Every structure is written in C-alpha cells, then in structure tokens.
Amino acid sequence: ALALQRYKKVVDMFSYIDNYKEENKEKAKDLKKTCQLNKAACYLKIKEYFEAKKACDEVLKLESQNVKAMYRRAQAQFGLKNFLDCIADCKKVVELDPKNRDARTLVKQAQEGQKEEDKKSKGLFASMCKALGKGPIPPPGKTKPVYGDGDDDDEDMEDGDAKQEEKQEVGTKEEKQEEQAKEERKEESN
Numbered sequence: 001a002l003a004l005q006r007y008k009k010v011v012d013m014f015s016y017i018d019n020y021k022e023e024n025k026e027k028a029k030d031l032k033k034t035c036q037l038n039k040a041a042c043y044l045k046i047k048e049y050f051e052a053k054k055a056c057d058e059v060l061k062l063e064s065q066n067v068k069a070m071y072r073r074a075q076a077q078f079g080l081k082n083f084l085d086c087i088a089d090c091k092k093v094v095e096l097d098p099k100n101r102d103a104r105t106l107v108k109q110a111q112e113g114q115k116e117e118d119k120k121s122k123g124l125f126a127s128m129c130k131a132l133g134k135g136p137i138p139p140p141g142k143t144k145p146v147y148g149d150g151d152d153d154d155e156d157m158e159d160g161d162a163k164q165e166e167k168q169e170v171g172t173k174e175e176k177q178e179e180q181a182k183e184e185r186k187e188e189s190n
Contacts, residue, residue, distance in 0.1 A: 003042055033059050033066075040072045049079035067097050074106055083114035 036059045043052035056073035059066050074089035087110045093103040 029062065033062055037068055037072065040069070044072060044075055044079070047079060049076040052076040053080070065096060067093055067100070071100070071103055074103065078106060078110055078113070081113065081117070083110045083117065086110040087114070
C-alpha cells in the first residue's frame, strides 16, 4: 500500500510536463509510464482490478503496443470476470511476444472461465424459458375484459367522475384553511 501511494504521487507529479525541456519530457513520460505499470501491479496484488485496468489504459494511451500494460490489463479483466476482453488482450500480447507463456496460460484460464459463465447463463436462460407458455392460454376471442363484463362501463365512469370531484373539493377546502392560517399569522406578527 505504501508503494502504491508513492507511485500515485510520482504519477501526479509528472502529469503536467508542458513546462519541461524537450529532453526531460521524454524522461518524464517514461517515468510516468513505469509508475503507472507499477501501480497496476500493486492494484492487481490487492485485487483492485478496476483500478489496475485504469492504470494500464493510461499506459496504453501513450504506447498502444506496450506488452506489459496489455498483459496486466488482461489480468485485471480476468479478475473482473470480463473473460472475452481478457482473451482479446492475451491474444494481442502473444501476437507481439510469441514466447510469452504467461499470456498463453491466462488465455486458457480465461477460456475456462468463459465456459463456466456460459454454462451458468445457459442454465439460467433455460429455466427462464421453461416458465414461458405454461399458463392457461384461452382460445382467441374468448377472453374477458379486465375491467368488468363490458355492460356497465358508463356507470363505472360516472362513479369515477364523482370521486374525482370529491377529491378536488377536499383539496380546495384544505387550501382555503391553509391560506386563512397564513393570514392570521401575518396579522398576529403585525
């Protein structure tokens, strides 16, 4: 955790390098990139996968072909259970560095993880689909209206209108009482 804090400070310190001389700008960028990679490694150790991914993304913005950043991002994706993204990053790493055994191993682990997720999803969707169509399905044209038998629709509407008018009357009475109370308070304060 202490190392992580120090890497954060160095990255913050080198965030604004516009005022540096040209020769120092490159050194500052390299140092910042190294600190971002080390931050990512620290986050991976403490299982803060989202933060590790962010640190790797920062490095990959500056250098899109950075193998170490790509591999660490793949590790973070694996930790976040984003197996397809992990596989894609690992394949890029193997493309850039064909001898990278760690990336090959991580691809296999990610593929196994994806298979497990697919099995879980398949079971979930299968049980959801089993429930479809199990209810009684009435023949077409034989369904009853939800609101009643259809004969006394006018009566229901009239009752509803009367209830609405009662609510409005109650609302206006309450409003009048509130206004009177406000006026009385004003008179008392004067």
